[in-house]
Amino acid sequence: MNRIKQTVFLCLISCIAASITNAQPKTIPQKVDALLKRMTLAEKIGQLNQLNGDWEATGPITKDLGNKLDAIKHGEIGSVLNIVGVKHTRAFQEAAMQSRLKIPLLFGQDVIHGYSITFPIPLGEAASWDMPAIERSARIAATEAAAGGIQWTFAPMVDIARDPRWGRVMEGAGEDPYLGSLIATARVHGFQGKGLGNLDAIMACAKHFAAYGAAIGGRDYNSVDMSLRTLWEVYLPPFKAAADAGASTFMNSFNDLNGTPASANRYLMRDILKGKWGFKGFVVSDWGSIGEMINHGYVKDGYEAAEASINAGSDMDMESRSYINHLAKLVADKKVTIATIDEAVRRILTKKFELGLFDDPYRFSDADREKRVMNTPEHLEAARDIARKSIVLLKNEHNVLPLSKDLNSIALIGPLVKAKKEMKGFWSLDVGDESQIVSLYEGMQQAAGKTNLLYARGCDITDTSRAGFDEAYKTAMQADVVIMAMGERPDMTGEAKSRSNIHLPGVQEDLIKAISATGKPLVVLLMSGRPMVFNWTADHVPAILYTWWLGNQAGNAMTDILYGNYNPGAKLPITFPRTEGQIPIYYNHLNTGRPAHADNDVNYTSAYIDLPNSPKYAFGHGLSYTTFSYSNLKFSKKSMLKTGSITVSFDLQNTGKYAGEEVAQFYLRQMVSQPVRPIKELKGFQKVMLQPGETKTITFTIDKEKLAFYNDQLERITQPGEFQLMVGSASDDIRLQGDFQLL
Numbered sequence: 001m002n003r004i005k006q007t008v009f010l011c012l013i014s015c016i017a018a019s020i021t022n023a024q025p026k027t028i029p030q031k032v033d034a035l036l037k038r039m040t041l042a043e044k045i046g047q048l049n050q051l052n053g054d055w056e057a058t059g060p061i062t063k064d065l066g067n068k069l070d071a072i073k074h075g076e077i078g079s080v081l082n083i084v085g086v087k088h089t090r091a092f093q094e095a096a097m098q099s100r101l102k103i104p105l106l107f108g109q110d111v112i113h114g115y116s117i118t119f120p121i122p123l124g125e126a127a128s129w130d131m132p133a134i135e136r137s138a139r140i141a142a143t144e145a146a147a148g149g150i151q152w153t154f155a156p157m158v159d160i161a162r163d164p165r166w167g168r169v170m171e172g173a174g175e176d177p178y179l180g181s182l183i184a185t186a187r188v189h190g191f192q193g194k195g196l197g198n199l200d201a202i203m204a205c206a207k208h209f210a211a212y213g214a215a216i217g218g219r220d221y222n223s224v225d226m227s228l229r230t231l232w233e234v235y236l237p238p239f240k241a242a243a244d245a246g247a248s249t250f251m252n253s254f255n256d257l258n259g260t261p262a263s264a265n266r267y268l269m270r271d272i273l274k275g276k277w278g279f280k281g282f283v284v285s286d287w288g289s290i291g292e293m294i295n296h297g298y299v300k301d302g303y304e305a306a307e308a309s310i311n312a313g314s315d316m317d318m319e320s321r322s323y324i325n326h327l328a329k330l331v332a333d334k335k336v337t338i339a340t341i342d343e344a345v346r347r348i349l350t351k352k353f354e355l356g357l358f359d360d361p362y363r364f365s366d367a368d369r370e371k372r373v374m375n376t377p378e379h380l381e382a383a384r385d386i387a388r389k390s391i392v393l394l395k396n397e398h399n400v401l402p403l404s405k406d407l408n409s410i411a412l413i414g415p416l417v418k419a420k421k422e423m424k425g426f427w428s429l430d431v432g433d434e435s436q437i438v439s440l441y442e443g444m445q446q447a448a449g450k451t452n453l454l455y456a457r458g459c460d461i462t463d464t465s466r467a468g469f470d471e472a473y474k475t476a477m478q479a480d481v482v483i484m485a486m487g488e489r490p491d492m493t494g495e496a497k498s499r500s501n502i503h504l505p506g507v508q509e510d511l512i513k514a515i516s517a518t519g520k521p522l523v524v525l526l527m528s529g530r531p532m533v534f535n536w537t538a539d540h541v542p543a544i545l546y547t548w549w550l551g552n553q554a555g556n557a558m559t560d561i562l563y564g565n566y567n568p569g570a571k572l573p574i575t576f577p578r579t580e581g582q583i584p585i586y587y588n589h590l591n592t593g594r595p596a597h598a599d600n601d602v603n604y605t606s607a608y609i610d611l612p613n614s615p616k617y618a619f620g621h622g623l624s625y626t627t628f629s630y631s632n633l634k635f636s637k638k639s640m641l642k643t644g645s646i647t648v649s650f651d652l653q654n655t656g657k658y659a660g661e662e663v664a665q666f667y668l669r670q671m672v673s674q675p676v677r678p679i680k681e682l683k684g685f686q687k688v689m690l691q692p693g694e695t696k697t698i699t700f701t702i703d704k705e706k707l708a709f710y711n712d713q714l715e716r717i718t719q720p721g722e723f724q725l726m727v728g729s730a731s732d733d734i735r736l737q738g739d740f741q742l743l
Contacts, residue, residue, distance in 0.1 A: 028353045032346050038101060041328055041338070044345045047078035047103065048316050049324040050284065053092065075099040076324060078348060079106035079152075079316065084431055089149030090365035097361055103349070104357035107364070108284075111153035111191075111202070112171060112427035113137070115144035116374040117383050117552050118437075120390040121425045121529055122157065122187075124548030126173040126573035127622070128389040129663045129687055131186040137386050138190025140379045143200040147373035148431065149364050151355055152203040154251060156187035158238035159208055162584040164574065165218030167497030170426060170529030170549075172213065174573030175586045175619060177234050178682045181241035188245035196248065196354040199363065203351060206242035208253030208286060210268055211235045218583065220498045221254045229675070231257075232710045240277060248281045248351055252314055254289050261296050263289045264305075269313030282315040282347035291320030302326055307335050315344035375436060380553060387550040387557030393568040393623040400521045400543040402564025402625055403481060409452040410444070411479035413472045413515060414486045415461045415508070416527050417441050425549025426494030426529055436552055440485050440525070443555025447563055454479055458515075461489050462506040469514050476518045483523045483562065484512060490549060493529025502580060503533045512537050525558060531576040531617075538616055546572075564625060569661035569687070571622035571730065575615045582611065587619040587731040588678040620665050620682075620730035626656030626692065630664070630727060630735035639741040642718055645703040650727055650736055652698050654690035661689045666700050667726040667734070668707070673719050675712060680726055700727075707742055718742060 025031045036044070051068060071077050072095040083089055089107050096105045113119045119137045128134065138156070145153060157171040160180055173183040184206065191204040211231060215222040226235075239250070250273060253262040262268060263285050273279045290309045291302055299305045306322040307330050317323040330336040356363055393401070403410070416422060420437045444453055458472035459465065476482045486508045491497065503509075504526070513536060516522055523543040526532065537544065545568070550557050560566040577585045596605040599612035607613050629652075636647040652664055666684040670677045683706045686698055702725070707718050720742050728734035 028350055031353055031358070032349045035101070035103070035349060036342055036345060039345070041331060041341070043075040043101060043103075044341050045323055045327045046074075046076040047345045047348050048327070048341075049077050049321075050079040050081060050108070050316050050318045051077055052319055053080045053083035053088070069095045072096050072105065073098045075101065075103065077105070078103070079108060081108040081318070083107055084109060084148055084150065084429065086149040086365040086367050086370045090362055093361050093365060102361075104352055104361040106152055106348075106352060107150050108152040108154060109145065109150045109429070110155065110427060111141050111145045111150060111429070112155050112157070113425070114141045114383070114551060115148060115150070115429060116432040117144065117379050118424040118428045118432065119383055119551045120387050121170045121427070121549045122172055123170050123174060123529065123573065124390040124550065125386060126179065126183055127392050127548070127570040128386065129179070129571050129573075129685060130389050131182055133386045133389055134183055135186040135190040136382055138187045139193060140382055142191045142193060142202045144374055144379070146200050146202050146364055147366070147370045149370075150202055151357070151364055152205065152249070153191055154205045154207060155191065156184055156204065156242070157207050158184040158242055159211075159213035159253075160235050160238065161213035161574070162586040163213075163215075163218035164502055164531040164577065165498055165500060165580065165583060166213065166215055167220055167493050167499070167530070168213070168495055169574065170493040173238070175575060176573065176588065176682050177237040179573060180238040184238040184242040185245040188242050188247045192246060192248065196351070197356045199369075203248035203355070204242070205249040205251050205284065206239055206247045207251035209239060209250050209262060209273065209283070210253060211257050212253035212255050212262075215255055218498055220496050224255045224257050226258070228714060229710050229712060232714055236272070243273070243277050243279050250279065250281065250283045252283060252285050252289055254286055254292070256296055256298070261289070261293045261298050263293060263314055264298065264308035264312045266312040274313055280347070280350075282344065282351065283313060284316040285309065285314050285318045285320065287318050288320045290314065290317050290322045303330065306330060310336055310340060310344065315347050375432065383551055384553035384556050384560070387553045388560045388566045388568075390548060390550060390570055391557065391561050391568050392546040392570040392572055392621075393561075393625075394544040394546055394617055394621070395538065395542065396623055396625070397542040400481075400523060401562065403562050405449060405451070405563065407451045407480045409454055409479045410448065411454045411456070411476045411482045411520075412441055412444060412485070413456050413458050413476060413482060414484040414511070415457060415459060416485040416487055417455060417457070419485075422490050422527075423549060423554035424551055425490045426497070428551075432552065438553055438555035440555045440558050443557075443559035444562075446556070447559045458511045459507050461487070461508070464507060466507055466510065469511060472511060473514055473518065476515045476520055479520060481521045481523065482515055482518070483525065484515060485525045485527065486512065487527030488529065488532070490529070500580065502530060504537070509534060509536055512541065516540055523562070531574055533577065533579055533616070535578060535616065564658070567625045567658050567660040569622070569624055569663065571620050571663045572617055573619070575619045576617035578611060578616045581608070582615065585615055588681050590676055591679050614732070618730050618732035620663070621732070622663070622730070624656075624658070624660040624662065626654055626658040626660040628662045628690070628729065629653045629655045633727065633736040633738055635738060635740055638739070639743050640702070641743050642704050645701055646740055647699055647701055648725060649697055649699045651695050652688055652690065653695040654692055657692050659689065659691045661687055662729065663687045664698055665728055665730065667728070667731065668702070669724045669726070670707070670719070671722045671724060673709075673721060677709060680731065682731075702740070
C-alpha cells in the first residue's frame with residue numbers, strides 16, 4: 001500500500017512539474033505577454049520614453065529630467081540615444097538591471113554612414129548604383145556599431161528629395177523612387193545582417209515617415225503639401241521597400257503632411273504602415289517632434305500631443321517627455337486605453353527579446369570585441385572601394401584624366417587639399433582616430449612617386465578675400481597639371497543646413513578662373529553634400545570630378561581615380577540645376593500642354609525666357625575613361641497581356657581602351673494614360689564591367705509591375721496602350737528606343 005501511495009505521489013509531482021514546465025513561456029510573443037502582465041502602468045510608460053544620454057545631442061536640448069540613472073533604475077526610461085562605447089553603455093545598462101523587472105535598455109545612435117570607419121555620405125554612395133557595395137558599407141557600420149554597444153541605428157534615411165537646397169539631401173538616395181527603393185533594401189539588409197540576435201546586427205530605422213524630403217522651399221522642418229497620388233507614387237515606395245526588407249523600426253518625420261503632423265498622422269502609421277503593410281516593428285518619433293505639434297498649432301499642450309501621437313500609432317517618444325509626463329493621466333481620463341499602451345510596449349519589448357537582451361543585457365558591451373572589430377584592414381579596404389565607386393566624372397575634355405605617372409610636377413590648390421576631418425562630412429561620429437583619415441594631399445603623396453607635389457591654399461571655403469590668389473597662380477605656373485580641391489564645409493549640408501544659395505561658396509570659383517588663366521591642364525574636385533551650382537567651372541574647366549564627402553579613405557580613393565588605378569563609373573542619383581530658379585528640378589516630371597522641345601524654345605511654351613529648361617547635369621549622368629556603344633535592340637514580342645511579359649535585349653560594347661563599368665539604364669513611358677504619366681521613369685538598370693573591345697548582351701524584362709501606377713483612387717492599376725522603352729547612359733543620354741503595346 002505504501003508503495004502504491006509512493007507511486008501515485010511521484011506521478012502527481014511529475015505531472016505538476018510538467019505542468020509548470022509547460023506553463024513557462026517559450027516563444028517571444030509568450031514571453032512578452034508574460035512580462036506585460038507583471039508591469040505596472042508606470043513601467044509600461046517608461047518603455048515608451050527615450051532620452052538623450054547627455055553626450056553630443058542631435059537636437060535642441062530639453063530641460064533635464066533629474067538624474068537619468070535614477071530614472072532608469074525606476075523603469076522610467078526604455079531607450080537612450082547618443083551614448084557610444086561599451087564602457088558607457090554598460091554603465092547605463094547596469095542601472096537598468098537595478099530596476100524592479102530588470103528590463104534592458106535599447107541604445108540608439110545616428111550611424112548614418114559609418115561608425116569608427118566613415119564611408120561616403122549616403123548620397124555619394126547612391127551615386128555608385130552598386131547595391132552589394134552599399135549593403136557592405138552598412139554591414140561594416142553595423143558590425144562596428146554593435147561592437148561599440150549600439151543596438152539601433154536611426155538609418156537608413158529613405159526620403160526622396162527633389163530640392164538640393166534641403167540640407168538633408170546628403171543623407172538619402174536622391175530623387176528617384178525606383179533607385180531609392182533598391183538602396184533602402186540594401187541598407188536595411190546591411191544593418192540587420194542575418195537577423196536580430198546576431199552580435200553584428202543592429203536594428204534599422206526607416207526615416208522619415210513620410211514625405212520629409214518635399215519640405216516647401218527646401219527649408220528643413222517645413223510643411224509638405226502634396227496629392228496622395230504623388231505620395232504613393234514617389235515618396236512611399238522606398239518606405240515600403242524598407243518594410244518589406246524587414247526594417248525593425250520606423251521614425252516619424254518633423255513635417256506636417258497636408259495639415260496633419262506626421263507624429264500624429266493616423267493615416268500614415270495606422271492605416272498604411274501598421275495596417276496595409278502589416279508592419280510588426282515599432283515607430284519612434286523624431287527628436288522632440290511630438291511636443292513640437294504645439295508649435296504646429298495642432299494641439300494646445302503636451303497632454304493633447306501625447307494623446308494624439310499614441311492614438312495615431314507613434315510608439316516611442318524621443319526626447320519630448322510628452323509620454324512620461326502625460327500618458328498616465330490620459331489613461332485615467334479614458335483618453336488613451338490600456339490596450340493602446342500595451343500594443344506599443346509589446347512592439348518595443350519584442351525587439352528587445354529578438355536582440356537577445358533579456359538573455360544577456362551586456363552582450364553588446366564586450367570591450368575585447370570592441371577593440372578587435374574596429375578599423376580592420378578588410379574594413380578600410382571596403383571603405384576605399386565604395387569611396388572610389390561613389391566619385392562621379394562629370395567632365396573630361398581632351399582626356400586630361402587619368403594623370404600620367406611621368407609628370408614632373410603637380411600643383412595641388414584649394415582649401416580642401418589638406419583637409420582631413422572634413423572628409424567625414426556631416427552625420428559622422430567622433431569615434432575613430434582622425435589620423436586614420438586620408439586627405440587628398442596624403443593620398444597623392446603616396447601615389448605620386450617621383451612627381452613633385454606643389455601646394456597653395458589659395459583661399460578658404462567661405463572667403464571673400466583674394467589675398468592668396470597670387471601665390472596660387474605662381475604655384476600653378478610651375479606645374480605640369482593643376483588639381484584643385486574645392487567645395488562646401490561639411491556643416492553646410494545636413495540637418496538644419498538648408499541653403500537658399502547653393503553656389504560654390506565664397507570666392508572659390510574666382511580662384512578657379514584665375515588658375516584656369518594659366519593655361520595649364522586643370523582638374524577640379526568638388527566636395528559637397530548636395531548638388532552645387534558652378535556654371536563657369538562646368539563650362540570652362542576640362543576635367544571635373546564630383547567627390548561628395550568620401551570618409552576615411554577619401555584621399556586614397558580620389559588618387560585612385562586621378563591616376564586611373566580605378567576607372568570611374570558612378571552616376572548622379574539627383575539632378576544638378578543650373579541655378580536655384582529651376583528648383584525643384586527632376587527628370588521624371590509630367591509633360592504639359594505646351595512643352596518646350598528645346599532649350600531655346602520659349603515661344604508660348606513651358607519655359608524660362610532667361611534660362612534653359614535643361615539641368616546642368618541630368619539624373620544618371622556620369623562619364624568613364626572609356627566609351628560604350630549600345631546597339632541591336634530587340635524585343636521578344638511587341639505586345640503583351642497584363643499577365644504576360646516582354647524580354648528586351650541589346651548589346652553593350654566597350655569601345656575604348658580602358659576596362660570600365662557602365663550603368664545601363666532602362667526607362668519607360670506610357671504615351672497616353674489617365675491620369676497622365678511622367679515623360680520617363682527609371683524601371684531598371686544593370687552595372688556591367690567590360691574589358692576593352694568586349695561586348696555583352698544585356699536583357700531586361702517588362703512585366704505588369706513595371707507598367708503599373710496609382711490612379712486617383714490610389715488603386716494600383718495598368719492601362720492598355722502604347723509604351724516607349726528608352727535605354728541609355730543617363731536620363732538625357734538615350735541611345736536606343738522602341739515601342740510596344742499593353743493589350
